[in-house]
Amino acid sequence: MCVTVTDIINDTRVAHVRELKGEVTRLKAELAAAQNANAEWEHHFALALLAARDADRLPADGKFYAIDGWNIVFNVTGELHHDKAALITRLRAWAQAHPSDFLWLVFDGNTENAAEEANLRVSYTGGSGPHRADRLIVDFARMLKLTGRTLRLVVVTGDKDFRAQAKALGAEVQDPRDFLS
Numbered sequence: 667m668c669v670t671v672t673d674i675i676n677d678t679r680v681a682h683v684r685e686l687k688g689e690v691t692r693l694k695a696e697l698a699a700a701q702n703a704n705a706e707w708e709h710h711f712a713l714a715l716l717a718a719r720d721a722d723r724l725p726a727d728g729k730f731y732a733i734d735g736w737n738i739v740f741n742v743t744g745e746l747h748h749d750k751a752a753l754i755t756r757l758r759a760w761a762q763a764h765p766s767d768f769l770w771l772v773f774d775g776n777t778e779n780a781a782e783e784a785n786l787r788v789s790y791t792g793g794s795g796p797h798r799a800d801r802l803i804v805d806f807a808r809m810l811k812l813t814g815r816t817l818r819l820v821v822v823t824g825d826k827d828f829r830a831q832a833k834a835l836g837a838e839v840q841d842p843r844d845f846l847s
Contacts, residue, residue, distance in 0.1 A: 709792045713772075714806045720768050720787060721815060728766035729838075731845075732803045733757070734823035735773035735788075738842045741824050746846070754781075754788060756846065761786040772799040800828045807835040 721730045739750050746753050754771065761769050761783070769786045775798075781788040791798035803821060810816045816836035822845045823829060829839045 706792055710798075710802055710805070713789050713791070713802060714809060716787065716789075717770050717806050718809060720770065721810065721818070724768055724818065725766045728768065729818050729820050731767060731769045731820045731822055731840075732806060732837075733769060733771045733842075733845075734799055734803065734821070734825060734828065735771050736799065737823045737825050737828075738846075742842050742846065757786055758783065760846075772802055774798045800825065800831075804828070804831050804835065807832055807837045810837075811835050 717730075717732070724730060735750070735753065738746065739748060739753055746756060750773070757769050757771055761767070765785060767785065771786070771788045773788070773790050775790050776792065780790055789802075791802050800823070807816060807819055807821065810819055817838075819832075819837040820840055821829070821832035821837045822840045822842055823832070824842050832839050
């Protein structure tokens with residue numbers, strides 16, 4: 667069997683087509699990931715805008731509490747430990763007792779159980795990955811700082827890094843145990 671120049675050229679073309687197909691597959695995956703990230707950022711931005719609207723509605727003496735939901739559920743002992751529903755019930759009662767304030771409870775994860783009441787909003791960041799709620803609240807604090815309203819923001823979390831970020835942006839920080847007592 668004799669290999670001709672035409673055979674070599676055809677083999678080269680086939681190899682090149684295979685490479686191109688692989689590149690197209692990789693680019694499609696990158697596009698899908700970018701579209702997913704864009705959708706997550708749109709959701710993130712929409713939640714921050716809702717929270718800004720809520721903050722704008724505060725009475726002059728009111729404070730806006732941004733609460734790191736999973737941090738409380740997994741790190742506070744007692745009846746709230748690992749019980750998200752009990753935390754939400756407790757915060758409803760707190761919100762009713764403090765009508766001048768607004769509570770924004772933020773959880774990482776799916777958006778299926780989001781809720782809005784008079785002065786309590788329960789939000790889910792959507793998507794996957796840890797610390798998405800932290801990032802959302804920090805971005806919200808950054809937005810408030812740009813508009814000069816951070817002095818009315820109280821971030822409730824036990825996460826040391828998150829607390830430092832919130833303080834650096836001018837927010838008041840409160841430990842969950844102090845807030846809930």
